[in-house]
Amino acid sequence: MVIDEFETERPHLLAVAYRMLGSRAEAEDAVQDAWLRYHRARDSGDDIRDLRGWLTTITGRICLDVLRSARVRREAYPGQWLPEPVVSRLDDPSEQVTRRQEVSLALLVVLEKLTPEQRVAVVLHDAFAVPFEEIAAVLDITPAAARQHASRGRKAVAEGQARHTADLAEQRRVLEAFLTAAASGDLHALAAVLAPDVVAIGDGGGVVNAGRNAILGQDKVARFWAGLFSRLMREASDVTTEPILVNGDAGMLVTGTYADGRDLLTVLSVAVADGRITAVYSQLNPAKLGSVVDR
Template sequence: MPSATVDEFEAQRSYLTAVAYRMLGNRTEAEDAVQEAWLRYAQHRDEIRDVRGWLTTVTARICLDQLNSARVRRAAYPGQWLPTYVVDPDADPAGRAELADQVSVALLVVLERLTPEQRVAFVLHDAFGVPFDEVAEVLDTTPAAARQHASRARRAASDGGIRHTAGLAEQRKVLNAFLMAAQSGDMRTLAAVLAPDVVAVSDGGGMVRTALNPVFGADKVARFWVGLLQNKLADVVDAKVEPVLVNGSAAVLLRGVRASGEQLLAVLTVAVDDGRITGLFNQQNPEKVLLGDL
């Protein structure tokens, strides 16, 4: 394989992975899709004029096929589905700059509600500026139909969106206040940091007992988390709460010791708007937590 061909592809890898991850919500599946795109690229390099455009189209088609297959798998998934968490240290400002373009869990949760065609059109056009004639080629439809898919996705994302506008410092402050109040059972403070329409989603993947349905509303969410921290984790000793970043947003990683030994208990990240938590996303499926250099 000529080194120039390899170099051309590697120059696009991080971009393609970002596209695929927004479509699939799973880092491993995204990397697999990009690797499949590489194999096709290596076979057809001599026929390609626009490298990025060709690779974007091929990667998106691979993701569309996976999304259609995933709809069947996720329909049988036990409980709620959250994306794979990419967990990084709560780094210094220079390190965080590298994570600035990561997509939040809150947005991935919203994208999960879209049809595969809507998700592909929304990600390609709205997130990466791909023209609708190229989106139509991916979807094997007309530019007008591709535009309609994106419009419906945009409307669905707006209507069902989980507001997440706060900067990292505010996210940390609100998350810490929430944890302290939940651990102490201080319902008044909890009420102050939870938005009235807050939603809490937990993913145990059938491996860990957790809420099978989303919990809505400040009062129910507050009671659920107080109960979780004070009762369901009562058998945990030497609990540790580590500040981390998940997809570039503030989060905490919970570890503790049970009879079976030390284990990762959960990774919690939040969506924050106007000083209040609008979404709590609790990943307890250990197979969907990718740890960086922690």
């Protein structure tokens, strides 16, 4: 009975933890820790009247500890950091429902810039409607202070998030136009689908060369991607692109084999607004692509 009750809440808890941590692996560990605490609480005879609320609060506390310890690791991370993508098939009818429940990479990227306290407050209140009194208990502060963390976090999100308003059909159209132009080296066509303030971020985790800094601006991003595709055509064989969903949005899985035998594996996704790409995200870190390999 205890297991059944918990398993009913597991998808919700995974959604909470992933939004807070940006890593499916870390989210699963956090939820498993929540399960152990729940099991101990039940064995101790604790009276848990609101199971979802209790588990959400416990998961929030666990994630807060992870975020605080992760700040040191993230500061020492080699190059740019991107969340671990949630990749699913584009042709799976069930994904049309699932994608509405996903959180975009554009949002996760800017959530990463918040303090742990701001991130917990924003995610719990704005995404899951947890009252500030309960958030205050998670953060061990007053409700007024919890509101302030949420307010500051929202402001940072509004100012820092890449514009991303296009529906899935427009995302796919713009992404395909971008890749076609990049593969042909057509800088004029590339510029036509890039917003003037576009940003390109690649995460290689220090294992795959992805550039240590974000690339800013229409011209620089266009030249970078045209050069990248030109280099891929010279250095890799059997290069294929497969349309996928990345966190519920349009994306592309790029695979192939380098001349030295190394595998080429990249998950590409974009943020799109007003018919143009505002951000390009390239996840190349093998440690964050395990779910892609296993799918």
